[in-house]
Amino acid sequence: MRLEKCWFCSSTVYPGHGIQFVRNDAKIFRFCRSKCHKNFKMKRNPRKVKWTKAYRRVHGKDMTQDSTFEFERKRNRPERYDRNLAENVLKAIPKIEKIRVTREERHHKNRMKGKKRKIQKEATRELEQGISLVKAPLALQKDPSLTLPQKIKVSVSQQQSEDNNAMEE
Amino acid sequence: MAASFASRCSRVSRSLFGGLSNNSPGLFTTSHEMTCSNSFSQLQQQRTFIQMRTVLKVADNSGAKKVMCIQALKGKKGARLGDTIVASVKEAHPNGKVKKGKVVYGVVVRAAMQRGRCDGSEVKFDDNAVVLVDKQGQPIGTRVFGPVPHELRQKKHVKILTLAGHIA
Structure with missing residues (x-):
């Protein structure tokens, strides 16, 4: 029994699932479901379709180079059965899986590093540019509570009031 | 706020x-x-059974190039992958074993219509192709071109499988 990978979305094709297409040069295309098969028939490139693994790999969304992927590689020579080896492999599988998950999480975290700041920046800009849609600029001048709170650290209370006056003008 | x-x-x-x-x-x-x-x-044409008047390629060196199905030996709707058909030779090489106009038997080795496999998945090919056999099921040609499904073994066409280069 061999778990193949779908040609289009690179997911695992379990036995009895999907359809396989044999081209005249004997290249076999396996598909996990009709969705992938239809996309293939429409001659779509999996690298350009956003939900496929190929796209995510090309665009740096997923971890690509890692030693944990070596264990999942396709081997053409079948391993001779050895009881101890099989036991060890079964023990190693959850460990490797755990390592892979943590590494992927780290990759994701690295990728999303500047995300929060970017969102905040965009929101600020939108607020500054679009505040006139909520309240007329003249009304805003009279009531400054709708503008963004400015981070000004001033020790003396008198100076702060002066700053506020300056901002209104 | x-x-x-x-x-x-x-x-x-x-x-x-x-x-x-x-x-x-x-x-x-x-x-x-x-x-x-x-x-x-x-x-994308909807692919169906191989029925009367279906023209198939010949994937061996028997001398025929194209044959037209005139009867499927099994099945009401027509033949599928691995079934045997009766066909008439429409195009042939000038000096081959099989001449144009002859009625021959053939095994469908490639079909564009999908066929279920024993494990529940499906398989389909690029074109419709046939290997010419005699009435006993022995191939007429000595070579088989292109990929061939392994289901032929269950249909007792082991000879075709051994001649084929690629088994899918």
């Missing part, structure tokens, strides 16, 4: 405006996609 409320308001208004302004091109794109999908479905 007030600031956050304002930002929410502005965002809502933005999205509304954006939806209004982008409405017409959006409609156009959807219609375009629909026409595209229609053309694709027309392009």
Whole structure:
């Protein structure tokens, strides 16, 4: 029994699932479901379709180079059965899986590093540019509570009031 | 508090405006996609059984190039992958074993219509191709070209499998 990978979305094709297409040069295309098969028939490139693994790999969304992927590689020579080896492999599988998950999480975290700041920046800009849609600029001048709170650290209370006056003008 | 409320308001208004302004091109794109999908479905022909008057390629060196199915030996609707058909030779090489106009038997080794496998998955090929055999099931030619499904073993056509270069 061999778990193949779908040609289009690179997911695992379990036995009895999907359809396989044999081209005249004997290249076999396996598909996990009709969705992938239809996309293939429409001659779509999996690298350009956003939900496929190929796209995510090309665009740096997923971890690509890692030693944990070596264990999942396709081997053409079948391993001779050895009881101890099989036991060890079964023990190693959850460990490797755990390592892979943590590494992927780290990759994701690295990728999303500047995300929060970017969102905040965009929101600020939108607020500054679009505040006139909520309240007329003249009304805003009279009531400054709708503008963004400015981070000004001033020790003396008198100076702060002066700053506020300056901002209104 | 007030600031956050304002930002929410502005965002809502933005999205509304954006939806209004982008409405017409959006409609156009959807219609375009629909026409595209229609053309694709027309392009991708619905594949069916190999029935009377189906023209198949010959994937061996028996001398025939193209044969036309005149009878499927099994099945009411027609022949599928691995079935035997009776065919008449429509095109042949000038000095081959099989001449044009002869009635021959053939095993369907490639079919564009999908066929279920024993594990429940399906297999389909690029074209419809046949290997000419005699009445006993022995191939007439000495070579088989192109991929051939391993289901032929269950159909007792081991000779074709041994001659084939690729087994899918």
